[in-house]
Amino acid sequence: MGSSLGKTAGSGSEGQETCIFKKLAPVVGFALGAGLVVYYMRRKESIEQDNSKGFKPSMSGFLQTCERDESDCFQMKLTEKIVLNHDSYIFRFGFPDKEQEFGLELGGHILFYADCPDPENGNEVSEVKRKYTPISGLDQKGYVDFLVKIYRAGDHPKFPNGGRMTRYLEGLEVGDSVKMRGPVSKKVYKGDCNWILSGEPHKMTHLGGVLGGSGITPFFQYMKAVVDNKDPLKISIVYGNKTEKDILLKDELDELQKQYPENIKIHYIIDKPEDPENWDSDVGYITREILEEHLPPPGPETMVIPIGPKPMNKLTRELLHDYTFY
Numbered sequence: 001m002g003s004s005l006g007k008t009a010g011s012g013s014e015g016q017e018t019c020i021f022k023k024l025a026p027v028v029g030f031a032l033g034a035g036l037v038v039y040y041m042r043r044k045e046s047i048e049q050d051n052s053k054g055f056k057p058s059m060s061g062f063l064q065t066c067e068r069d070e071s072d073c074f075q076m077k078l079t080e081k082i083v084l085n086h087d088s089y090i091f092r093f094g095f096p097d098k099e100q101e102f103g104l105e106l107g108g109h110i111l112f113y114a115d116c117p118d119p120e121n122g123n124e125v126s127e128v129k130r131k132y133t134p135i136s137g138l139d140q141k142g143y144v145d146f147l148v149k150i151y152r153a154g155d156h157p158k159f160p161n162g163g164r165m166t167r168y169l170e171g172l173e174v175g176d177s178v179k180m181r182g183p184v185s186k187k188v189y190k191g192d193c194n195w196i197l198s199g200e201p202h203k204m205t206h207l208g209g210v211l212g213g214s215g216i217t218p219f220f221q222y223m224k225a226v227v228d229n230k231d232p233l234k235i236s237i238v239y240g241n242k243t244e245k246d247i248l249l250k251d252e253l254d255e256l257q258k259q260y261p262e263n264i265k266i267h268y269i270i271d272k273p274e275d276p277e278n279w280d281s282d283v284g285y286i287t288r289e290i291l292e293e294h295l296p297p298p299g300p301e302t303m304v305i306p307i308g309p310k311p312m313n314k315l316t317r318e319l320l321h322d323y324t325f326y
């Protein structure tokens with residue numbers, strides 16, 4: 001009785017064929033591997049070439065030309081500190097050349113460094129590093145804006161000391177400098193639904209976000225670029241906050257949705273309304289029903305990014321177990 005196992009082990013012409021296949025296997029494997037590498041490189045190149053004007057960062061921006069120290073860090077001078085609401089500011093950092101752009105890719109962020117007291121270690125001062133995403137457009141000349149939500153001491157019973165970096169940032173005055181490093185870009189949008197995600201090219205036509213508080217900043221960047229460039233990417237977000245007054249950039253978000261309703265959909269959810277009679281959206285925690293209603297259905301060209309407090313991100317991943325996350 002001939003089994004496939006018996007054939008490969010047999011002698012004669014069949015055995016010789018198997019032998020040739022065995023010899024060819026590494027060559028074929030190498031050729032396939034090389035083919036795949038070439039395919040991915042070409043695809044990446046074509047995405048980079050696709051990169052339409054509005055999505056291309058300046059190649060001679062502040063980030064490319066600024067002076068850096070031996071750790072690749074640079075200094076930026078605070079030129080304006082704009083109060084956004086009861087606990088958030090826009091920190092504007094100016095460039096010496098008013099015609100220069102920042103030079104960041106869409107979706108990139110910057111690391112801020114500061115020497116801050118550590119309340120859990122006898123208030124000993126040590127260096128703290130935190131990430132922040134600009135909200136100003138790629139083509140903004142002369143300055144870059146960061147929106148930062150401040151965690152003050154005593155505001156939250158679970159965090160009596162507040163936040164180390166944000167307390168430091170709130171104390172900054174115009175004219176002060178901040179040490180920074182970057183850019184770091186893990187989810188870069190190139191335009192026309194082309195993405196580079198952790199270094200790999202992907203086609204994603206629909207972006208979903210389950211966001212909390214300051215988690216809106218990268219999505220604000222993506223949305224503004226989509227609207228300004230009449231780009232086909234669709235963005236749907238569920239945006240959670242404590243109360244109405246905590247919703248960041250609400251007027252700007254409502255305007256973006258109004259301008260481009262086919263591409264931008266925003267659903268607000270808050271823990272507890274201060275004015276329940278005038279709050280006509282969801283209240284409480286996110287549920288599968290809320291997410292299903294306001295996010296695109298799962299699919300090969302749909303991705304969801306959760307950016308909120310850790311428990312909210314965990315719940316999102318559990319509720320949307322059949323979605324692709326990045």
Ligand SMILES: Cc1cc2nc3c(=O)[nH]c(=O)nc-3n(C[C@H](O)[C@H](O)[C@H](O)COP(=O)(O)OP(=O)(O)OC[C@H]3O[C@@H](n4cnc5c(N)ncnc54)[C@H](O)[C@@H]3O)c2cc1C
Nearest residue numbers: 131132133148149151155156159162163164165166214217
């Ligand atoms: C890729 C990336 C981009 C980011 N972009 C932005 C951005 O654009 N804007 C922005 O504001 N943040 C952004 N963040 C968050 C930011 O990096 C910091 O984590 C945040 O500012 C808190 O830093 P901290 O040192 O003040 O707080 P920490 O000292 O690190 O405190 C830790 C945590 O305790 C909690 N906490 C402390 N005090 C309070 C309080 N009073 N109320 C509620 N919770 C409290 C918060 O969850 C806080 O994150 C980003 C994070 C990442 C990973």
